[in-house]
Amino acid sequence: MEKPKLVYSTFIRTTPKKLWDAITQPKFTRQYWGGAKNVSDWKRGSKWEHVFEKEADPVWIAGKVLESVPPKLLVLSWADPDKPADKSRVTFEIDQIEDMTCLKVTHDKLKAGSKMLRGVSWGWPRVLSSMKTFLETGKGLNIFAGR
Protein backbone atom coordinates (compact mmCIF):
# COMPACT_ATOMS: atom_id res chain seq x y z
CA MET A 1 0.00 0.00 0.00
CA GLU A 2 1.35 3.37 -1.04
CA LYS A 3 1.65 6.15 1.52
CA PRO A 4 -1.19 8.66 1.28
CA LYS A 5 0.02 12.12 0.31
CA LEU A 6 -2.32 14.37 2.24
CA VAL A 7 -4.41 13.85 5.33
CA TYR A 8 -6.59 16.53 6.88
CA SER A 9 -8.94 16.50 9.80
CA THR A 10 -11.31 19.00 11.28
CA PHE A 11 -13.94 18.99 14.03
CA ILE A 12 -17.18 20.71 13.22
CA ARG A 13 -20.17 21.51 15.38
CA THR A 14 -22.73 19.82 13.15
CA THR A 15 -24.26 16.40 12.43
CA PRO A 16 -22.92 13.76 10.01
CA LYS A 17 -26.04 14.19 7.86
CA LYS A 18 -25.53 17.96 7.50
CA LEU A 19 -21.84 17.42 6.75
CA TRP A 20 -22.69 14.82 4.10
CA ASP A 21 -25.17 17.21 2.51
CA ALA A 22 -22.59 20.01 2.63
CA ILE A 23 -20.25 17.91 0.50
CA THR A 24 -22.80 16.48 -1.92
CA GLN A 25 -25.49 19.13 -2.49
CA PRO A 26 -24.83 22.05 -4.87
CA LYS A 27 -27.05 24.45 -2.87
CA PHE A 28 -24.56 24.06 0.02
CA THR A 29 -21.20 23.66 -1.78
CA ARG A 30 -21.90 26.91 -3.66
CA GLN A 31 -21.86 28.76 -0.35
CA TYR A 32 -18.42 27.71 0.86
CA TRP A 33 -16.50 26.00 -1.99
CA GLY A 34 -15.76 29.13 -4.02
CA GLY A 35 -19.12 28.92 -5.81
CA ALA A 36 -18.48 25.43 -7.17
CA LYS A 37 -20.86 22.51 -7.10
CA ASN A 38 -20.30 18.77 -6.89
CA VAL A 39 -22.66 16.96 -9.22
CA SER A 40 -23.57 13.28 -8.98
CA ASP A 41 -26.27 10.95 -7.73
CA TRP A 42 -23.57 9.77 -5.26
CA LYS A 43 -24.21 6.09 -5.92
CA ARG A 44 -21.31 3.69 -6.10
CA GLY A 45 -20.04 3.49 -9.68
CA SER A 46 -21.66 6.77 -10.77
CA LYS A 47 -19.78 9.69 -12.29
CA TRP A 48 -19.21 12.86 -10.32
CA GLU A 49 -18.00 16.30 -11.38
CA HIS A 50 -16.69 19.39 -9.60
CA VAL A 51 -18.13 22.27 -11.60
CA PHE A 52 -17.60 26.02 -11.67
CA GLU A 53 -20.61 27.13 -13.72
CA LYS A 54 -19.32 30.61 -14.47
CA GLU A 55 -16.05 29.48 -16.02
CA ALA A 56 -15.66 28.92 -19.76
CA ASP A 57 -14.31 25.47 -18.98
CA PRO A 58 -16.62 24.59 -16.11
CA VAL A 59 -15.62 21.03 -15.16
CA TRP A 60 -12.48 21.30 -12.98
CA ILE A 61 -12.46 17.79 -11.61
CA ALA A 62 -14.16 14.62 -12.79
CA GLY A 63 -14.20 11.07 -11.52
CA LYS A 64 -16.24 8.17 -10.22
CA VAL A 65 -17.88 7.41 -6.91
CA LEU A 66 -15.81 4.48 -5.64
CA GLU A 67 -17.68 4.01 -2.37
CA SER A 68 -20.69 5.68 -0.86
CA VAL A 69 -22.06 5.01 2.61
CA PRO A 70 -24.12 8.08 3.58
CA PRO A 71 -23.46 9.83 5.92
CA LYS A 72 -20.22 8.11 6.91
CA LEU A 73 -17.95 7.37 4.00
CA LEU A 74 -17.45 8.75 0.50
CA VAL A 75 -14.58 7.69 -1.74
CA LEU A 76 -14.06 9.44 -5.08
CA SER A 77 -11.61 9.14 -7.90
CA TRP A 78 -10.30 12.59 -8.77
CA ALA A 79 -8.78 13.78 -12.05
CA ASP A 80 -8.39 16.77 -14.32
CA PRO A 81 -10.93 16.04 -17.11
CA ASP A 82 -8.16 16.79 -19.66
CA LYS A 83 -5.91 14.16 -18.07
CA PRO A 84 -8.29 11.41 -16.99
CA ALA A 85 -5.45 8.88 -16.72
CA ASP A 86 -3.82 10.83 -13.84
CA LYS A 87 -6.35 9.68 -11.29
CA SER A 88 -5.94 10.32 -7.60
CA ARG A 89 -8.34 9.35 -4.82
CA VAL A 90 -10.16 11.31 -2.14
CA THR A 91 -11.70 9.69 0.94
CA PHE A 92 -14.12 11.54 3.22
CA GLU A 93 -14.63 9.83 6.58
CA ILE A 94 -17.35 11.28 8.78
CA ASP A 95 -17.71 10.40 12.44
CA GLN A 96 -20.00 11.70 15.12
CA ILE A 97 -18.35 12.42 18.47
CA GLU A 98 -20.99 13.56 20.97
CA ASP A 99 -22.29 16.92 19.72
CA MET A 100 -19.77 17.36 16.95
CA THR A 101 -18.61 15.68 13.80
CA CYS A 102 -15.10 14.77 12.81
CA LEU A 103 -14.26 14.95 9.13
CA LYS A 104 -11.10 13.30 7.90
CA VAL A 105 -10.08 13.84 4.29
CA THR A 106 -7.34 11.70 2.77
CA HIS A 107 -6.08 12.53 -0.70
CA ASP A 108 -3.79 9.81 -2.02
CA LYS A 109 -2.45 8.34 -5.25
CA LEU A 110 -1.24 11.83 -6.16
CA LYS A 111 1.80 12.10 -8.42
CA ALA A 112 4.83 13.60 -6.66
CA GLY A 113 5.61 17.09 -7.93
CA SER A 114 2.39 17.30 -9.98
CA LYS A 115 0.37 20.44 -10.55
CA MET A 116 -2.60 18.62 -9.01
CA LEU A 117 -0.65 17.95 -5.79
CA ARG A 118 0.33 21.63 -5.56
CA GLY A 119 -3.21 22.74 -6.27
CA VAL A 120 -4.97 20.52 -3.77
CA SER A 121 -2.34 21.19 -1.06
CA TRP A 122 -3.27 24.85 -1.43
CA GLY A 123 -6.98 24.21 -1.70
CA TRP A 124 -7.98 21.63 0.92
CA PRO A 125 -7.14 23.63 4.08
CA ARG A 126 -9.13 26.55 2.65
CA VAL A 127 -12.10 24.46 1.56
CA LEU A 128 -12.25 22.56 4.86
CA SER A 129 -11.93 25.71 6.99
CA SER A 130 -14.61 27.34 4.88
CA MET A 131 -16.85 24.29 5.23
CA LYS A 132 -16.47 24.40 9.03
CA THR A 133 -17.23 28.12 9.15
CA PHE A 134 -20.22 27.64 6.84
CA LEU A 135 -21.71 24.78 8.88
CA GLU A 136 -21.21 26.63 12.16
CA THR A 137 -22.19 30.15 11.15
CA GLY A 138 -24.17 29.82 7.90
CA LYS A 139 -21.60 31.72 5.83
CA GLY A 140 -18.47 30.34 4.19
CA LEU A 141 -15.08 31.99 3.63
CA ASN A 142 -13.71 33.46 0.42
CA ILE A 143 -11.50 30.49 -0.43
CA PHE A 144 -9.71 32.25 -3.28
CA ALA A 145 -8.59 35.16 -1.07
CA GLY A 146 -5.01 36.24 -1.68
CA ARG A 147 -4.66 34.25 -4.84
Added chain:
Amino acid sequence: MPLDMQPKGCILSGVMDAVFKALADESRRKLLDQLHKSNGQTLGELCAHLDMTRQAVTKHLLLLEDANLVAVVWRGREKLHYLNPVPIHEISERWIGKYECHRLQALGDLKKGLEQTKTDKKG
Protein backbone atom coordinates in the same frame (compact mmCIF):
# COMPACT_ATOMS: atom_id res chain seq x y z
CA MET B 1 -13.72 4.59 10.60
CA PRO B 2 -11.79 2.01 12.62
CA LEU B 3 -11.00 3.09 16.14
CA ASP B 4 -7.26 3.23 15.57
CA MET B 5 -7.70 5.67 12.69
CA GLN B 6 -9.56 8.26 14.73
CA PRO B 7 -7.61 11.41 15.30
CA LYS B 8 -7.19 12.43 18.89
CA GLY B 9 -8.21 15.62 20.60
CA CYS B 10 -11.87 15.57 19.71
CA ILE B 11 -12.69 18.49 21.98
CA LEU B 12 -14.08 21.50 20.20
CA SER B 13 -13.91 24.02 23.02
CA GLY B 14 -10.33 24.84 23.85
CA VAL B 15 -9.12 23.64 20.48
CA MET B 16 -7.40 26.94 19.81
CA ASP B 17 -5.73 26.88 23.23
CA ALA B 18 -4.35 23.47 22.35
CA VAL B 19 -3.08 24.73 18.98
CA PHE B 20 -1.25 27.69 20.51
CA LYS B 21 0.16 25.58 23.32
CA ALA B 22 1.39 23.04 20.79
CA LEU B 23 3.00 25.72 18.61
CA ALA B 24 4.66 27.45 21.59
CA ASP B 25 7.49 24.93 21.69
CA GLU B 26 10.57 24.95 19.46
CA SER B 27 10.89 21.16 19.37
CA ARG B 28 7.29 20.75 18.26
CA ARG B 29 7.71 23.38 15.57
CA LYS B 30 10.76 21.42 14.37
CA LEU B 31 8.64 18.28 14.21
CA LEU B 32 6.07 20.12 12.09
CA ASP B 33 8.91 21.39 9.84
CA GLN B 34 10.06 17.81 9.39
CA LEU B 35 6.57 16.73 8.36
CA HIS B 36 6.29 19.71 6.04
CA LYS B 37 9.46 18.53 4.31
CA SER B 38 8.27 14.95 4.09
CA ASN B 39 4.71 14.10 5.03
CA GLY B 40 3.63 10.75 6.48
CA GLN B 41 6.71 9.84 8.54
CA THR B 42 6.88 7.18 11.22
CA LEU B 43 8.21 7.84 14.72
CA GLY B 44 11.50 6.20 13.74
CA GLU B 45 11.92 8.37 10.65
CA LEU B 46 11.18 11.52 12.65
CA CYS B 47 13.68 10.55 15.37
CA ALA B 48 16.42 10.05 12.78
CA HIS B 49 16.30 13.75 11.83
CA LEU B 50 16.01 15.25 15.28
CA ASP B 51 18.30 15.65 18.22
CA MET B 52 15.75 14.33 20.72
CA THR B 53 15.13 11.07 22.52
CA ARG B 54 12.44 8.76 21.18
CA GLN B 55 10.45 9.38 24.38
CA ALA B 56 10.58 13.14 23.89
CA VAL B 57 9.47 12.86 20.27
CA THR B 58 6.58 10.58 21.30
CA LYS B 59 5.46 13.07 23.93
CA HIS B 60 5.61 16.01 21.53
CA LEU B 61 3.77 14.08 18.81
CA LEU B 62 0.91 13.25 21.19
CA LEU B 63 0.55 16.92 22.05
CA LEU B 64 0.50 17.80 18.35
CA GLU B 65 -2.13 15.09 17.73
CA ASP B 66 -4.25 16.46 20.58
CA ALA B 67 -4.10 19.90 18.98
CA ASN B 68 -5.12 18.31 15.65
CA LEU B 69 -1.97 19.69 14.03
CA VAL B 70 -0.87 16.16 13.24
CA ALA B 71 -3.24 13.61 11.73
CA VAL B 72 -2.43 9.94 12.01
CA VAL B 73 -2.94 7.11 9.56
CA TRP B 74 -2.22 3.49 10.40
CA ARG B 75 -0.65 1.41 7.68
CA GLY B 76 -0.69 -2.10 9.14
CA ARG B 77 1.30 -1.68 12.37
CA GLU B 78 3.04 1.46 11.15
CA LYS B 79 1.79 4.78 12.47
CA LEU B 80 2.25 7.53 9.87
CA HIS B 81 2.16 11.20 10.93
CA TYR B 82 0.77 13.92 8.67
CA LEU B 83 0.95 17.67 9.07
CA ASN B 84 -2.66 18.88 9.29
CA PRO B 85 -2.67 22.58 8.35
CA VAL B 86 -6.43 23.08 8.83
CA PRO B 87 -6.25 24.52 12.39
CA ILE B 88 -3.44 26.89 11.34
CA HIS B 89 -5.54 28.08 8.44
CA GLU B 90 -8.41 28.76 10.84
CA ILE B 91 -6.11 30.93 12.96
CA SER B 92 -4.98 32.89 9.93
CA GLU B 93 -8.59 33.35 8.78
CA ARG B 94 -9.59 34.62 12.20
CA TRP B 95 -6.86 37.22 12.65
CA ILE B 96 -5.52 37.99 9.22
CA GLY B 97 -8.65 37.95 7.14
CA LYS B 98 -9.10 38.01 3.45
CA TYR B 99 -8.28 41.65 2.72
CA GLU B 100 -4.82 41.75 4.21
CA CYS B 101 -3.63 38.62 2.45
CA HIS B 102 -2.17 40.42 -0.59
CA ARG B 103 -0.26 42.97 1.46
CA LEU B 104 1.10 40.36 3.86
CA GLN B 105 2.12 38.19 0.94
CA ALA B 106 4.01 41.17 -0.52
CA LEU B 107 5.71 41.89 2.82
CA GLY B 108 6.55 38.21 3.21
CA ASP B 109 8.12 38.17 -0.26
CA LEU B 110 10.05 41.35 0.50
CA LYS B 111 11.44 39.86 3.72
CA LYS B 112 12.41 36.68 1.91
CA GLY B 113 14.02 38.66 -0.92
CA LEU B 114 16.03 40.90 1.42
CA GLU B 115 17.19 37.98 3.54
CA GLN B 116 18.12 36.07 0.43
CA THR B 117 20.29 38.97 -0.78
CA LYS B 118 21.98 39.18 2.60
CA THR B 119 22.80 35.48 2.61
CA ASP B 120 24.07 35.69 -0.95
CA LYS B 121 26.48 38.50 -0.04
CA LYS B 122 27.75 36.59 2.96
CA GLY B 123 28.32 33.49 0.84
